Amino acid sequence: MAEIELDMVKVEAFGERVLGFMNGAGTALFLSIGHRTGLFDALSGMAPSTSDQIATTTSLNERYVREWLNGLVVAGVVEYDPASATYQLPPEHAALLSRAAGPDNFAFFAQYLALVGEVEGDVVDAFLNGGGVPYERYPRFQGLQREETARVYDASLVDAILPLAPEVVDRLKTGTEAADVGTGGGHAVNLMARAFPNSRFTGFDISEEGLAMGRHEAEEWNLENVTFVRRDAGEIEGSFGLITTFDVIHDLAQPAAALDAIARSLAPDGIYLMGEIAASSKVEENVDNPVGPLLYAFSVFYCMTTALSQGGVGVGTVWGDELCRRYLADAGFTAVDAHAVEGDMFNVYYVCTKA
Numbered sequence: 001m002a003e004i005e006l007d008m009v010k011v012e013a014f015g016e017r018v019l020g021f022m023n024g025a026g027t028a029l030f031l032s033i034g035h036r037t038g039l040f041d042a043l044s045g046m047a048p049s050t051s052d053q054i055a056t057t058t059s060l061n062e063r064y065v066r067e068w069l070n071g072l073v074v075a076g077v078v079e080y081d082p083a084s085a086t087y088q089l090p091p092e093h094a095a096l097l098s099r100a101a102g103p104d105n106f107a108f109f110a111q112y113l114a115l116v117g118e119v120e121g122d123v124v125d126a127f128l129n130g131g132g133v134p135y136e137r138y139p140r141f142q143g144l145q146r147e148e149t150a151r152v153y154d155a156s157l158v159d160a161i162l163p164l165a166p167e168v169v170d171r172l173k174t175g176t177e178a179a180d181v182g183t184g185g186g187h188a189v190n191l192m193a194r195a196f197p198n199s200r201f202t203g204f205d206i207s208e209e210g211l212a213m214g215r216h217e218a219e220e221w222n223l224e225n226v227t228f229v230r231r232d233a234g235e236i237e238g239s240f241g242l243i244t245t246f247d248v249i250h251d252l253a254q255p256a257a258a259l260d261a262i263a264r265s266l267a268p269d270g271i272y273l274m275g276e277i278a279a280s281s282k283v284e285e286n287v288d289n290p291v292g293p294l295l296y297a298f299s300v301f302y303c304m305t306t307a308l309s310q311g312g313v314g315v316g317t318v319w320g321d322e323l324c325r326r327y328l329a330d331a332g333f334t335a336v337d338a339h340a341v342e343g344d345m346f347n348v349y350y351v352c353t354k355a
Contacts, residue, residue, distance in 0.1 A: 186214015253312025
């Protein structure tokens with residue numbers, strides 16, 4: 001075998017990138033901790049403070065707080081003044097890391113990286129033996145999904161996403177039967193039920209934990225026009241003027257069966273609004289996607305593997321626009337329009353009808 005002569009410039013350049021991957025991974029875990037502990041929320045409103053002051057304000061252990069702060073100082077997230085031994089989160093950074101940032105809060109997303117890291121051993125086993133990692137191995141997933149729904153849909157569902165199909169808003173105001181399939185914690189369907197009291201809504205999901213969250217919130221909001229039903233997406237039935245799914249179909253074991261059921265359950269003039277991941281089915285077209293590596297990581301560590309654990313097809317997070325449209329066509333949707341929503345870099349929204 002001929003000896004391969006390495007281009008050392010390329011080797012060194014790639015080595016720097018690998019170090020960047022590793023440093024970024026460590027920083028991402030710190031972002032997750034900052035979100036979960038409320039440290040970013042506290043820092044976003046604080047003047048330069050010592051680690052003791054920050055720990056006292058947040059009721060957290062000072063030694064851990066100090067090490068966390070130091071890690072973010074060297075990562076360029078937090079600023080440090082050696083003369084006063086004080087730390088400060090710049091307002092420009094807080095705008096992307098605190099809960100006040102809403103959909104722009106990147107620290108929230110870092111929690112997913114921490115979550116999937118918990119099942120790395122299970123995923124490695126699936127590489128060796130096939131199959132997948134079952135949903136039960138992700139005990140925090142429902143809570144994270146509900147928090148994500150609240151961040152995104154509180155800001156844009158009623159005012160920006162539903163109006164992508166103007167006739168949808170008109171119908172909901174007048175009164176129609178609507179369903180949210182794969183409703184998870186039910187926040188999206190509750191938001192719609194509160195905004196459109198003349199319509200009736202049903203949230204379908206197989207997770208009793210998620211449905212319980214939805215029912216509890218509906219009771220807190222005194223909603224009488226929403227019902228939650230435990231049912232597989234492929235077995236829903238009814239006659240709905242509107243059906244929605246938000247980042248659901250690519251997670252399912254049998255996405256074609258779910259889309260067939262959705263098409264059957266639409267009224268003749270019904271509209272299906274599907275939120276899905278904004279990506280291509282062609283890997284070469286995802287190279288420039290700013291969140292491409294994250295999307296494939298989420299697929300391997302959650303979306304694809306949970307579907308495969310159920311004997312599903314495992315289309316994965318990055319099934320992409322082309323395959324998505326093919327599935328919709330096979331289900332009988334003859335008109336499909338795709339829309340982006342400003343501020344939502346992860347999703348594309350398809351407005352689908354059967355005629």
